[in-house]
Amino acid sequence: MDNQRFIAFARLIVPFYALVNAFLLSLGYNPMPFNEEEVTAAVNVLIGAIGTLYVWWKNNNVTRAAQEAQLLHDQVKRVQQEVIATKEEK
Numbered sequence: 001m002d003n004q005r006f007i008a009f010a011r012l013i014v015p016f017y018a019l020v021n022a023f024l025l026s027l028g029y030n031p032m033p034f035n036e037e038e039v040t041a042a043v044n045v046l047i048g049a050i051g052t053l054y055v056w057w058k059n060n061n062v063t064r065a066a067q068e069a070q071l072l073h074d075q076v077k078r079v080q081q082e083v084i085a086t087k088e089e090k
Contacts, residue, residue: 017032024031034042061067 021032059070061070
């Protein structure tokens with residue numbers, strides 16, 4: 001999930017949570033009886049899990065060979081883009 005989708009998703013979920021909670025509280029129900037510590041703990045777990053998955057998914061070039069391979073890959077990609085741009089100009 002890219003950054004813009006994540007932000008859009010968060011912008012939709014947070015107000016939806018607040019709206020549902022406010023509506024049910026107005027009816028006399030306490031459907032989401034979370035205290036501040038529980039919400040903070042859940043957010044921290046979520047951030048930690050997302051961060052862990054992102055770091056795990058992201059290409060981490062730790063060894064020298066991996067770093068050199070990444071440089072070669074970047075060079076090939078750059079040449080490929082130049083060839084495509086040259087073809088589009090014609």
